[in-house]
Amino acid sequence: MEARHLRYALALHEHQHFGRAAASLGIAQPPLSAQIGALEREVGERLFDRTPRGVFPTAAGEAFLARARCALREMELAAIDAARAGRGQTGRLRIGFIGSALLEPLPVVLGRFRRDRPQVRLDLRESSTPAGTAALLAGELDVAVGRGAPRGPRVADLTTVAIGTDHLIAAVATSHPFAGRATVEVAQLAQQRLIISPPEEEPATAAMLGAVFEHHRAALDGATYARDVHTITGLAACGLGVGLLPDSARRAARPDVWFCDVAPRVALPDLRMSFRADDRSPVLAAFLGSVRHECAEVGARLDAAIARSG
Incomplete structure (x- = not known):
């Protein structure tokens, strides 16, 4: 059973006539009649009564059509949801950060991301720099923000970029x-x-x-x-x-x-943002877009870091 069979049955119910239903679907009447017959054989019930006054659903047909409407609507919603997910408009993003990152630049970045992607679930976790790195490598976070370059085994698997300097x-x-x-x-x-x-x-x-x-x-x-x-x-x-x-x-x-x-003035280690180099998530890509938008000076460094990791 295919989606077109459901559409054919619903069109026939709407127009109560094979000819008019076929015209609305842009097909000839004989193929429509054949497809409705095949559908009835697959369901195992007669779905429509063919009468001189028109074509009307049987009791089995009424039950089938109610489900068919829901099924087609769910298929439409599935396509919409898939498109939104593909654009990074839905899903989840898990971010670990040290507390000072909430002074700057995270507030403006997260504010932009929340406005642009209100349906994305943000899971935020304050963590130390080493713990954030470990959670990122373990797949428990998607982004980690800490001070200084990540350390430890497998840090080569990460893309890291400086997003802030301080003293x-x-x-x-x-x-x-x-x-x-x-x-x-x-x-x-x-x-x-x-x-x-x-x-x-x-x-x-x-x-x-x-x-x-x-x-x-x-x-x-x-x-x-x-x-x-x-x-x-x-x-x-x-x-x-x-x-x-x-x-x-x-x-x-x-x-x-x-x-x-x-x-004398003492420069602190850079505030750095890291993510897994092989992460192709549309939600992560959307978040990086927010970083580029709100931290213009980071954009070129981010693109260069991604190119090196790629």
Whole structure:
């Protein structure tokens, strides 16, 4: 039984005449009669009564036609759904990210993607850079955003592109002696109790801090660890130490915290976005389109990274 058989039966029901039904379908009457006869033999029931007044469905025909309408509608919807999925308008996208990525650039990218693809299900997960990389390689994520290049076995299977740069700043309570200052020296920071991300959360940042405080290892050894920028800022506001953060943390400013630049200026490892090089998902392609649209400077790097991976 084919979809055309269902359409033929519905046309015959609508026009109640083989000739008129055939004309509406753009075929001759004899083939239509033959096809309806073949359909009835396949179903095993007479579907239409042929009378001098016209052609009318039997009780079996009424039941069959009700299902036929639903079946054709489902087939139309299946084609529509397939087209939407092929364009990346439906489906699911799983994204892992470090907390500071929500300061920038993820808000504008996710906002654009949500507006353009409202029917795509977004599964968002905050994770450390190593955990995000591992989940991506395991197929548990489609995109991972972390700081620094991914590390570990099989990272060659990933396409990675820098999506943001930043530098180090210090956060202190407004009652702290550093409050009101534009900059603070590394040597001065070394005399304070520091609040930093755990090394296992952002290994690239930990390595950078190790280099910055190479001659002041005690400052790092006695540091307080906090996972995200909001916690680091909050602990600094409580007067529990000096928080070391990306400059983008200024976007989450609060009245009881003062931010100082660190001198000399210390560049943080790039914020990087990774995805599996062999992932051809239309939803991923649509997300990368949102990245290109909202982060124009990333587009050329993204295209070059994809070309290298391909």
